[in-house]
Structure formats: structure tokens, C-alpha cells
Amino acid sequence: MTSVTTARQPAAGRGVLRDSRWRTWAGTVECAPARTVRPTGEEELVRAVRKAARDGLSVRAAGTGHSFNRLVPTSGALIDLTGYTGIVALDTAAGEVTVRAGTRFTELCAGLHRRGMALPNIGTLAEQTVGGALSTGNHGTGLRHRALSGDVTRVRLVTADGRVRGVGPGDEAELWGAVRCGLGTLGVLSTVTLRCVPQFRLRSESATERLDALLERFEDWAAGSEHPSLGWLPWSDQVTVRSVDRTDEPVTPGAGFRRLAATLDEVRCGVTGQAARLAGAEAVPRLTARLGGLWPDGPYVDASHRVFTFAQPVRFLAMEHALPLERTPDALRALRTVLRQLGIYSPYSVLVRVGAADDVPLSPAYGRPTGYVNLTVPRAAGQVEILRAVEPVLRDHGARPHWGKAHTATAEVLAGRYPGWAEFQRVRSRLDPSGMFAGPYTDTLLGPAPAPVAEPAVAAGRGAR
Incomplete structure (x- = not known):
């Protein structure tokens, strides 16, 4: 495996922060967070989540602001991930690349290309972040290709209890399914590992x-x-x-x-x-x-x-x-x-x-x-x-x-269209029992955070730190 660290540079086309207000890329949605945090490392990200929990603040994560609805806006703590960027590791033999969640596809694809690799399929907008795209079900085109979630092999997620959880296909099936399209309601994505292929x-x-x-x-x-x-x-x-x-x-x-x-x-x-x-x-x-x-x-x-x-x-x-x-x-x-x-x-x-x-x-x-x-x-x-x-x-x-x-669409419309709706809600109630990563808009989409359920025991040596 080759470890790689790329320069962290401000993201072009990002959601705009002006006069302590955050705006989407299109400029049609904005908010005034009580606190805005811009981590550049995982420890800073963990501290931001833990501090928000101690202060009783809700948490939403933001990338480049290319959502057109109110998925990000919050009056609590806004974690701006556009400075948390770069390729962490590239394993060309295994065909896997690990990136920080705030990394734009522009940066990721250019870095892979320099090393003779590529992503198998992506959408048209290169300025969005990997974490934002994954969290909202982003996709390219082709019947031989699933959405971006289909090329994910592992994620690291900062959950409401301040733990960093590594989740992959060998872990509990409901959890592995939910974390690959969670709308930011299960925690804050730290890193994402994606399948990559020789450049073509x-x-x-x-x-x-x-x-x-x-x-x-x-x-x-x-x-x-x-x-x-x-x-x-x-x-x-x-x-x-x-x-x-x-x-x-x-x-x-x-x-x-x-x-x-x-x-x-x-x-x-x-x-x-x-x-x-x-x-x-x-x-x-x-x-x-x-x-x-x-x-x-x-x-x-x-x-x-x-x-x-x-x-x-x-x-x-x-x-x-x-x-x-x-x-x-x-x-x-x-x-x-x-x-x-x-x-x-x-x-x-x-x-x-x-x-x-x-x-x-x-x-x-x-x-x-x-x-x-x-x-x-x-x-x-x-x-x-x-x-x-x-x-x-x-x-x-x-x-x-x-x-x-x-x-x-609201939860009343959406619930019946997703056969795995109850499965996702079970994971949500376990990972975020107090609704820390929820807000008025996610409550409209998914319903209020479900009542907490017991968290299954984590297998020895896996999952959390």
C-alpha cells in the first residue's frame, strides 16, 4: 500500500460563509449556525462533535453546498469539511483509495490520474465532496454501475458518542447499508474508502x-x-x-x-x-x-x-x-x-x-x-x-x-417507497439516540429520531476506538 497525503487547499465552488452565515452553492438556502468549525484533521473533527454534545447543540456537516434543499442548514454547530481534504492512502494492488470526506472529486480524480488510477464511474459535477455525494445517493450513469455507494469498501464515521467507527462489508449488514447513504443523520463521515481501477x-x-x-x-x-x-x-x-x-x-x-x-x-x-x-x-x-x-x-x-x-x-x-x-x-x-x-x-x-x-x-x-x-x-x-x-x-x-x-416529499410520502426504511430507522435510533444529527428538515424527510434501542456488542478488535 502507498500512503499519500495531498495538500489541503480551499475548495473552489464551496458553500459560502459570509457574515457568519452559510449559503448553498446556488445561493437559495442559508443559515446562521451558533458555531462553525472547520477541521483539518480527524482529531479536530472528533473534538467538534464532542464539544457540540456537551453544549447541547445539534450538528450538521457541510461540503461544497451543492444541495438545493435545506439538508445542511442548522442553528446548532455546522462542521465545514471543505478544509478536511486529501488522499490518505492508495493501494493500487487492491484497487482502493481512502480519502477525507471533504475531498472534492476534482482533487481525487487528478490525484488518482497522476498515479495511473481512476474511479470507475462518477457524476458530472466534480466540485462536490466525496462525503456529500455519498450521503445523498449521488450517481453517474450506466446499467452496469450502481450509485457511488456501490464503489465504497469502508468508511470511518464520527458518531454522537464521540467515537470513530470503522464500518465495512464484514460488519453488521444493517449498519453497513445505512452508513453509505445516511443524509448526515448517523454521524459525520471522516474518511471514505472507494474502489478504483487502472486509468482508462x-x-x-x-x-x-x-x-x-x-x-x-x-x-x-x-x-x-x-x-x-x-x-x-x-x-x-x-x-x-x-x-x-x-x-x-x-x-x-x-x-x-x-x-x-x-x-x-x-x-x-x-x-x-x-x-x-x-x-x-x-x-x-x-x-x-x-x-x-x-x-x-x-x-x-x-x-x-x-x-x-x-x-x-x-x-x-x-x-x-x-x-x-x-x-x-x-x-x-x-x-x-x-x-x-x-x-x-x-x-x-x-x-x-x-x-x-x-x-x-x-x-x-x-x-x-x-x-x-x-x-x-x-x-x-x-x-x-x-x-x-x-x-x-x-x-x-x-x-x-x-x-x-x-x-x-415528506416522510409520509417516502416511507412506503423504500423497502429498507425501517432498517435505516433502527440504525439511526442506535447511532443517534438523542437526535443530535437531526433537524427540522431531516425530521420532515425521515420523521423525528426514533426511540433509542440497544446497541449490539461490537466484535473484539473491530469497529470503534
């Missing part, structure tokens, strides 16, 4: 197809590429399908510029959203047509992490729901009807990705191959109406919301 290259290529034709063969399309996705502008009958697959081809000259096209498209969406404030949301299709097609598009090959991710400099709001794969086509047909009746459009494409079934109780992909449907809108009141119109449609098709994105 990906070829990305796009094509257009009629929406109805694609929906007729949706499951075949989803299985036809290792990392498929599609983008759809709801006023159009065409979709852009993207296939991303491993290749031995060399990196394409100018690949970075091709990748920049995705960022430029984000900027175009932001400009269109601002223009629509004056011209009206009904003008979005016309504005999109005028501002589109200004940058090169076409197949290219690059290192995996550079194809998976791209810079997203424009602030926005996003909602994503995870549906049973086989129900995703009908959900998209229903969305088309509702959005066209509404007559208000977002300049951002509806993004559809897919994923394998997961075994983590609160994973939105638990127990079923999944279609992920993401809607993004500019930060404008009129555009938020789109999300309000869409959410009940997705819910009617068996959807579970992404824990870090905009939604209005």
Missing part, C-alpha cells in the same frame, strides 16, 4: 433521434452503451443521445475544447434564462434556437474523469427523481403533456440517465434498475413553477427524489 479512456459521441422512437426502445437504448444519457428540450420532438464507452483510442487533439462545449452550453442556458426574464418564459425556445450551435460538437476521446465531468459555473436549481427503469418512458410521455400544457420552458434540457439496482436502504435506486430524470431551471420564480408542475407527475410513476435536490 472514454469515447464520447452524440446523435439525435426522435423522442417517440427512442421511448419505444428505451431499455435497449439504456443497455447499449456503458454510460448512456439523453437530453431533451420539451418543446422539441427530438432528443440528443450521448454514448460514452471505453476505448483504446488515443486522446483526441483538442479534447479539452470539445469538453468545454458542455460548459459553454451551461453558460448559454444561464444567458437564456436571464433574457427570458424580460422576454417571458414562452420565448425560451426561440432564444435557445438563436443562441445554440455556437461551439464545436462531435466525438472525442479523453481520460475518463475528463469525460465524466465538466465545469458548471452558472448557478441554477435542479430536481431529480429516480424511477423504475421500465416506467421511465411513460413518465417522459406524461412530462411532455404537462410541460406543453404549462407553456413555460427551461433553457436546460431534461437529462435522463440510468443506473443499476442498489442494496443501500436509502439509495433512490434501492432494489431496482433505475431511470434518473433531472430537470434544471434558472433561479427565477417563474421557472420554479416548472418544478412544481413536474414533481407530482414523476411521483405518480413511482419516483424517489434525489436527497440533495429540490423536492417537496
Whole structure:
């Protein structure tokens, strides 16, 4: 095993602290914590949790603030993990990398690439932290790949009693399942060990197809590429399908510029959203047509992490729901009807990705191959109406919301959609019997902290220190 320590640098794109207030990346949610702690080592993290317990303060952990709801805000102690970063250890033979929970994927992927390794699959946003992504069920795309939780081999967790617990697949099954998507309600993640693979290259290529034709063969399309996705502008009958697959081809000259096209498209969406404030949301299709097609598009090959991710400099709001794969086509047909009746459009494409079934109780992909449907809108009141119109449609098709994105689901709605709901609640009642890591928003999502139950005996030599 190779031990590695990387420089701890301030995280770009992080949740903002200003005048003792904390704000999300999108700037739409904020709070004024009684105390903010910025640990750079595990001992500092443990002391912060123990001190909050002595002072009777609730605790929430924060990364770069890319959640769009009130998952982080607290009036108690806020533990800002953006300074708690870096690769702790890399075992290339075993294919495992251990990182501090505040490490951004940008830093992790670059560090792995320098050592000839890579993560097998990640989402598009490289500025989020490993701990935040894991805690909210984050994912990439591909029916051969589970969410990020599927690549976790061990975690270290600081619990309400101030202990550091190492948890892995050889430990109690309910605990191992719960800690890989806990919404920050089981404790504060200290380190995460992830599966990694020898570095590889990906070829990305796009094509257009009629929406109805694609929906007729949706499951075949989803299985036809290792990392498929599609983008759809709801006023159009065409979709852009993207296939991303491993290749031995060399990196394409100018690949970075091709990748920049995705960022430029984000900027175009932001400009269109601002223009629509004056011209009206009904003008979005016309504005999109005028501002589109200004940058090169076409197949290219690059290192995996550079194809998976791209810079997203424009602030926005996003909602994503995870549906049973086989129900995703009908959900998209229903969305088309509702959005066209509404007559208000977002300049951002509806993004559809897919994923394998997961075994983590609160994973939105638990127990079923999944279609992920993401809607993004500019930060404008009129555009938020789109999300309000869409959410009940997705819910009617068996959807579970992404824990870090905009939604209005409560425990009454959610409990029946997760077969492992009671399992998670049992772990929660054991690890946090006083509700130290809970708050008004998590109580809305999960219900109040359950009554305490006895903690099973820890096997000798395992689990805690």
C-alpha cells in the first residue's frame, strides 16, 4: 500500500460563509449556525462533535453546498469539511483509495490520474465532496454501475458518542447499508474508502433521434452503451443521445475544447434564462434556437474523469427523481403533456440517465434498475413553477427524489417507497439516540429520531476506538 497525503487547499465552488452565515452553492438556502468549525484533521473533527454534545447543540456537516434543499442548514454547530481534504492512502494492488470526506472529486480524480488510477464511474459535477455525494445517493450513469455507494469498501464515521467507527462489508449488514447513504443523520463521515481501477479512456459521441422512437426502445437504448444519457428540450420532438464507452483510442487533439462545449452550453442556458426574464418564459425556445450551435460538437476521446465531468459555473436549481427503469418512458410521455400544457420552458434540457439496482436502504435506486430524470431551471420564480408542475407527475410513476435536490416529499410520502426504511430507522435510533444529527428538515424527510434501542456488542478488535 502507498500512503499519500495531498495538500489541503480551499475548495473552489464551496458553500459560502459570509457574515457568519452559510449559503448553498446556488445561493437559495442559508443559515446562521451558533458555531462553525472547520477541521483539518480527524482529531479536530472528533473534538467538534464532542464539544457540540456537551453544549447541547445539534450538528450538521457541510461540503461544497451543492444541495438545493435545506439538508445542511442548522442553528446548532455546522462542521465545514471543505478544509478536511486529501488522499490518505492508495493501494493500487487492491484497487482502493481512502480519502477525507471533504475531498472534492476534482482533487481525487487528478490525484488518482497522476498515479495511473481512476474511479470507475462518477457524476458530472466534480466540485462536490466525496462525503456529500455519498450521503445523498449521488450517481453517474450506466446499467452496469450502481450509485457511488456501490464503489465504497469502508468508511470511518464520527458518531454522537464521540467515537470513530470503522464500518465495512464484514460488519453488521444493517449498519453497513445505512452508513453509505445516511443524509448526515448517523454521524459525520471522516474518511471514505472507494474502489478504483487502472486509468482508462472514454469515447464520447452524440446523435439525435426522435423522442417517440427512442421511448419505444428505451431499455435497449439504456443497455447499449456503458454510460448512456439523453437530453431533451420539451418543446422539441427530438432528443440528443450521448454514448460514452471505453476505448483504446488515443486522446483526441483538442479534447479539452470539445469538453468545454458542455460548459459553454451551461453558460448559454444561464444567458437564456436571464433574457427570458424580460422576454417571458414562452420565448425560451426561440432564444435557445438563436443562441445554440455556437461551439464545436462531435466525438472525442479523453481520460475518463475528463469525460465524466465538466465545469458548471452558472448557478441554477435542479430536481431529480429516480424511477423504475421500465416506467421511465411513460413518465417522459406524461412530462411532455404537462410541460406543453404549462407553456413555460427551461433553457436546460431534461437529462435522463440510468443506473443499476442498489442494496443501500436509502439509495433512490434501492432494489431496482433505475431511470434518473433531472430537470434544471434558472433561479427565477417563474421557472420554479416548472418544478412544481413536474414533481407530482414523476411521483405518480413511482419516483424517489434525489436527497440533495429540490423536492417537496415528506416522510409520509417516502416511507412506503423504500423497502429498507425501517432498517435505516433502527440504525439511526442506535447511532443517534438523542437526535443530535437531526433537524427540522431531516425530521420532515425521515420523521423525528426514533426511540433509542440497544446497541449490539461490537466484535473484539473491530469497529470503534
